[in-house]
Amino acid sequence: MVRDKKIKNAFKRSDEHRKAKREKEQAKLARRMEIKKAEKSKENGAALKAERLAKNVPRTLDNTRQYDATSYLTADPATMRDLEEKAARASRMINGEEPEEDDEESDDEDEDEDEDEEMPEAGPSKQRNTQADNDEEEGDDIEEVEEEEQEQEQQQEILQDQPMPPPKILITTSASPCKLTYNFCDDLKNVFPGGEFFKRPRGRGYEIGRVARWAGKRGYGALIVVNEDHKAPNAITLINLPAGPTAYFKLSSVIPSAQIYGHARPSPHSPELILNNFTTLLGHSVGRLFGSLFPPQPQFRGRQVVTLHNQRDFLFFRRHRYMFTSPTSAKLQEIGPRFTLKLRWLRKGLPSVTAPDGRAPAGENDEEDIDLSSDEEGVDEAELAEREKKDEDEAMAEMGMPDNQKKPTKDTGIKVPGLAETGEYEWKWKPKMEVSRRTFFL
Amino acid sequence: MQSDDIIWTVINHQFCSYKVKTSTQNFCRNEYNLTGFCTRQSCPLANSRYATVREKDGVLYLYMKTIERAHTPANMWERIKLSNNYVKALEQIDKELIYWPNFITHKCKQRITKITQYLIKMRRLSLTAQPKKVGIKKKLERREATRERKALAAAHLEKNIEKELLERLRSKAYGDQPLNVNEDVWRQVLDLDRKGKEKELELDMEDDESLLDSDEEREEEEEYEGGEREYVEDTDDESVGDLEDYSGSEFDEFDSEEEGSEGQEFPSDLDVSDEDGDGEEDGGEEQPKAKKPPTNGSGGLAGTKRKQPPKGSSTKKGARRPKVDVEYEMETEPLSREMLKNW
Numbered sequence: 001m002v003r004d005k006k007i008k009n010a011f012k013r014s015d016e017h018r019k020a021k022r023e024k025e026q027a028k029l030a031r032r033m034e035i036k037k038a039e040k041s042k043e044n045g046a047a048l049k050a051e052r053l054a055k056n057v058p059r060t061l062d063n064t065r066q067y068d069a070t071s072y073l074t075a076d077p078a079t080m081r082d083l084e085e086k087a088a089r090a091s092r093m094i095n096g097e098e099p100e101e102d103d104e105e106s107d108d109e110d111e112d113e114d115e116d117e118e119m120p121e122a123g124p125s126k127q128r129n130t131q132a133d134n135d136e137e138e139g140d141d142i143e144e145v146e147e148e149e150q151e152q153e154q155q156q157e158i159l160q161d162q163p164m165p166p167p168k169i170l171i172t173t174s175a176s177p178c179k180l181t182y183n184f185c186d187d188l189k190n191v192f193p194g195g196e197f198f199k200r201p202r203g204r205g206y207e208i209g210r211v212a213r214w215a216g217k218r219g220y221g222a223l224i225v226v227n228e229d230h231k232a233p234n235a236i237t238l239i240n241l242p243a244g245p246t247a248y249f250k251l252s253s254v255i256p257s258a259q260i261y262g263h264a265r266p267s268p269h270s271p272e273l274i275l276n277n278f279t280t281l282l283g284h285s286v287g288r289l290f291g292s293l294f295p296p297q298p299q300f301r302g303r304q305v306v307t308l309h310n311q312r313d314f315l316f317f318r319r320h321r322y323m324f325t326s327p328t329s330a331k332l333q334e335i336g337p338r339f340t341l342k343l344r345w346l347r348k349g350l351p352s353v354t355a356p357d358g359r360a361p362a363g364e365n366d367e368e369d370i371d372l373s374s375d376e377e378g379v380d381e382a383e384l385a386e387r388e389k390k391d392e393d394e395a396m397a398e399m400g401m402p403d404n405q406k407k408p409t410k411d412t413g414i415k416v417p418g419l420a421e422t423g424e425y426e427w428k429w430k431p432k433m434e435v436s437r438r439t440f441f442l
Numbered sequence: 443m444q445s446d447d448i449i450w451t452v453i454n455h456q457f458c459s460y461k462v463k464t465s466t467q468n469f470c471r472n473e474y475n476l477t478g479f480c481t482r483q484s485c486p487l488a489n490s491r492y493a494t495v496r497e498k499d500g501v502l503y504l505y506m507k508t509i510e511r512a513h514t515p516a517n518m519w520e521r522i523k524l525s526n527n528y529v530k531a532l533e534q535i536d537k538e539l540i541y542w543p544n545f546i547t548h549k550c551k552q553r554i555t556k557i558t559q560y561l562i563k564m565r566r567l568s569l570t571a572q573p574k575k576v577g578i579k580k581k582l583e584r585r586e587a588t589r590e591r592k593a594l595a596a597a598h599l600e601k602n603i604e605k606e607l608l609e610r611l612r613s614k615a616y617g618d619q620p621l622n623v624n625e626d627v628w629r630q631v632l633d634l635d636r637k638g639k640e641k642e643l644e645l646d647m648e649d650d651e652s653l654l655d656s657d658e659e660r661e662e663e664e665e666y667e668g669g670e671r672e673y674v675e676d677t678d679d680e681s682v683g684d685l686e687d688y689s690g691s692e693f694d695e696f697d698s699e700e701e702g703s704e705g706q707e708f709p710s711d712l713d714v715s716d717e718d719g720d721g722e723e724d725g726g727e728e729q730p731k732a733k734k735p736p737t738n739g740s741g742g743l744a745g746t747k748r749k750q751p752p753k754g755s756s757t758k759k760g761a762r763r764p765k766v767d768v769e770y771e772m773e774t775e776p777l778s779r780e781m782l783k784n785w
Contacts (some may be wrong), residue, residue, distance in 0.1 A: 061596070309597055309599055311593040311596055312596070322603075324607070324622070326630065327612070332600055342586070
């Protein structure tokens with residue numbers, strides 16, 4: 001066929017183009033008006049509209065998310081579940097048990113509810129460790145039972161309303177911070193019911209590792225170090241004590257409560273917790289970390305809610321005071337600081353204390369010799385504590401002071417890992433991971 | 443032959459590649475320079491007998507240059523390792539540079555002092571934990587800032603928080619007598635719950651068509667403001683009614699932050715009151731119509747439950763809202779001039 005010839009006259013051509021465009025637009029408008037009229041009609045209107053909306057779901061980054069399959073921590077929870085079920089079924093077949101099909105279906109439902117953007121209410125890691133430590137490859141039965149137990153516990157807590165002391169949290173900064181950072185730390189202190197702020201001196205003996213172990217022995221639940229750069233807070237290191245994981249977040253968009261227009265005044269009640277949108281295993285562990293900072297039983301009388309909402313790997317922190325005006329609406333008034341976090345890395349254990357040139361910290365030089373002669377592969381924490389004590393005594397003897405046979409601090413029975421021990425990285429963000437726009441890890 | 447004066451005049455007045463000129467000072471970039479300034483006494487090129495102290499990897503060395511070796515540039519500088527002990531190093535200087543001009547020995551000793559001081563400082567600093575310095579990558583920062591902004595927009599935080607709280611309320615997560623809910627609202631929640639259960643029972647027994655009928659009936663009931671149950675939107679007045687328990691200041695701030703259907707209704711009212719001329723009656727009629735579309739927009743059954751009876755709203759909000767001027771149509775025409783003349 002003859003290809004449509006281009007109209008050589010520019011004026012005529014542009015006229016034709018304009019007319020064609022207008023016709024197209026009019027046709028589209030007519031179509032949309034018809035749809036609108038149809039949907040306004042009383043009979044099918046709502047149904048038609050619902051159908052149209054269901055069909056035309058816009059494609060968003062969150063809809064088309066691709067999970068990072070390289071590690072089980074960031075993998076798609078659906079595939080993880082499938083793998084689990086397969087493994088459980090396989091193990092049951094191997095053991096000669098009968099496959100229980102009913103349980104699998106109910107388990108799916110339970111796990112769907114769990115995954116559905118909702119975390120159970122706040123609880124410290126101590127309480128949850130026993131339940132959360134289940135291996136992922138165990139049978140589904142155990143998970144179901146434990147979920148029931150959790151619900152029962154929660155109900156009991158609600159009914160009995162026993163006030164547990166809030167976990168103590170030590171908030172500190174990097175050395176020599178500026179005013180903004182101090183204000184932010186004050187705000188943080190108000191956020192957590194057990195929050196305490198200490199200034200951090202520069203110099204030896206106040207490294208993060210040492211501070212963390214000191215706080216662990218003193219019974220703190222967590223350590224928060226606010227890092228400062230260019231006269232503004234830019235990162236938060238969250239360390240769960242006594243031997244818990246360390247998380248490092250990049251901090252951005254810090255808005256103190258004073259700058260929020262119409263902000264509410266916080267009250268000393270412990271807040272409710274909302275942890276939204278944590279899907280992967282990594283996300284769950286981060287959410288639990290955060291949940292362990294708050295007292296397990298919120299005081300509903302205070303009507304405060306703290307939200308950590310995960311959207312595309314950014315954790316948005318908000319603190320509101322709420323009120324139910326009707327069964328279908330609630331009003332929120334924002335208290336407190338507003339900031340966003342982005343997880344950079346997650347590590348097991350506490351940060352180690354080593355001099356930058358790689359040498360072991362002072363007082364632990366004998367440890368290497370002792371390690372060579374020991375027969376065990378693992379190092380007991382009790383042994384470490386003994387060695388530390390021995391080293392300290394030796395150091396004291398060198399300095400010419402008498403040995404302190406009895407330590408002045410009372411033995412609280414809290415085991416804290418040694419100074420030079422580091423955990424390995426559970427997860428670390430690297431810029432090369434940012435290749436795909438649709439990959440999120442939390 | 444070596445003539446220091448000639449070398450100096452050339453270097454000073456014409457060109458020296460080691461010379462750095464500033465407004466107040468002239469510096470010498472030569473590594474063997476004793477003081478760092480470009481002066482006659484401290485120029486290593488213009489002095490055939492010269493000595494310096496330099497440090498390499500924490501060890502101090504004394505470099506000496508004499509006229510006898512001026513013709514062999516490869517062996518010109520004699521290097522002597524100085525003792526690590528500061529006092530011994532000074533003594534060594536005295537011994538090696540005996541009979542040398544005072545300027546050079548004095549400056550060498552000063553250099554030794556300064557170098558040992560900064561070496562001590564370096565060693566002490568390396569023991570403390572220094573903050574790790576990470577470069578700022580502008581592209582990454584910019585990218586993350588943009589993504590954060592978009593994520594915030596996609597998060598719909600307040601909506602999600604509200605949704606979550608309401609779910610907790612409905613699912614009785616707060617127990618049987620919750621402390622954080624108003625009594626009336628809690629009663630409504632319980633009623634809704636009961637109604638939901640009844641509806642489920644009805645569903646089991648009846649068809650789908652009857653369901654639709656019951657919905658329509660409910661709609662009609664609402665329009666007539668009948669019955670004990672009203673599904674009313676969150677209005678200013680309702681919140682005012684609840685004010686007994688809560689302090690007033692909270693609610694001034696609530697108003698400033700409210701969003702949603704209430705915000706949509708305000709402008710329609712204001713527009714109507716500002717209209718002049720013909721459309722007053724029409725404006726009065728438009729008002730209830732204008733209210734319906736925004737509430738219908740919330741869609742489905744939930745929207746109809748929240749729909750507010752228009753008559754009730756206008757009487758409740760009359761106190762606060764701008765008043766609507768209604769023009770009354772007169773039965774007789776207004777008199778014109780000619781009609782007056784012909785009266």
